[in-house]
Amino acid sequence: DGGITQSPKYLFRKEGQNVTLSCEQNLNHDAMYWYRQDPGQGLRLIYYSQIVNDFQKGDIAEGYSVSREKKESFPLTVTSAQKNPTAFYLCASSIWFAGDEKLFFGSGTQLSVL
Amino acid sequence: AQSVTQLGSHVSVSEGALVLLRCNYSSSVPPYLFWYVQYPNQGLQLLLKYTSAATLVKGINGFEAEFKKSETSFHLTKPSAHMSDAAEYFCAVRRSGGYQKVTFGIGTKLQVIP
Numbered sequence: 001d002g003g004i005t006q007s008p009k010y011l012f013r014k015e016g017q018n019v020t021l022s023c024e025q026n027l028n029h030d031a032m033y034w035y036r037q038d039p040g041q042g043l044r045l046i047y048y049s050q051i052v053n054d055f056q057k058g059d060i061a062e063g064y065s066v067s068r069e070k071k072e073s074f075p076l077t078v079t080s081a082q083k084n085p086t087a088f089y090l091c092a093s094s095i096w097f098a099g100d101e102k103l104f105f106g107s108g109t110q111l112s113v114l
Numbered sequence: 115a116q117s118v119t120q121l122g123s124h125v126s127v128s129e130g131a132l133v134l135l136r137c138n139y140s141s142s143v144p145p146y147l148f149w150y151v152q153y154p155n156q157g158l159q160l161l162l163k164y165t166s167a168a169t170l171v172k173g174i175n176g177f178e179a180e181f182k183k184s185e186t187s188f189h190l191t192k193p194s195a196h197m198s199d200a201a202e203y204f205c206a207v208r209r210s211g212g213y214q215k216v217t218f219g220i221g222t223k224l225q226v227i228p
Contacts, residue, residue: 031212033213042219042220043204048213090157092157092213100165105159107155108157110155
């Protein structure tokens with residue numbers, strides 16, 4: 001059963017703590033993305049990776065870090081420098097098909113601050 | 115720069131009534147335009163997309179959208195609302211290139227009243 005798996009579904013962070021959100025895909029997609037979703041603000045791009053061992057900052061990368069050591073995995077770390085981390089985080093992957101890119105989303109992780 | 119404006123963060127319709135969700139875009143070049151749907155605590159799912167092949171685009175679940183260049187609009191419609199249509203809908207715009215260049219709107223929550 002192919003898809004994108006995000007875990008955990010709910011995560012709580014204590015002040016000053018780093019937390020890592022997992023994103024795994026078995027779709028053999030090259031590109032992967034992390035978005036942050038806040039109510040009334042839509043989705044904003046945090047980081048993206050178009051190939052293994054390479055990633056680029058998106059619009060709101062401050063306070064976040066990522067790695068892409070394997071094609072199927074793109075974990076996101078929310079560091080203590082991110083002062084307002086409460087949000088719904090969505091991971092996505094994409095593939096080019098018939099001259100266009102198709103994007104697939106995971107089910108998200110809700111991060112809250114204790 | 116490119117952007118989308120979704121008019122109305124909340125829309126309520128009666129079951130069986132017309133659904134109209136508004137989206138206006140600004141883009142300096144002909145854009146790719148998308149509508150996505152998000153059910154609670156889920157990722158986004160593509161409803162339809164405009165890629166300049168035809169101005170009237172038909173999507174899944176009976177939705178369609180019309181690209182009107184003169185009005186810079188890409189409104190989403192469905193003739194008859196079902197209870198299962200209750201969700202949040204996002205308009206998005208992308209210039210040529212990958213999804214790192216996509217801009218999402220703030221979303222419109224659709225409530226369907228029995």
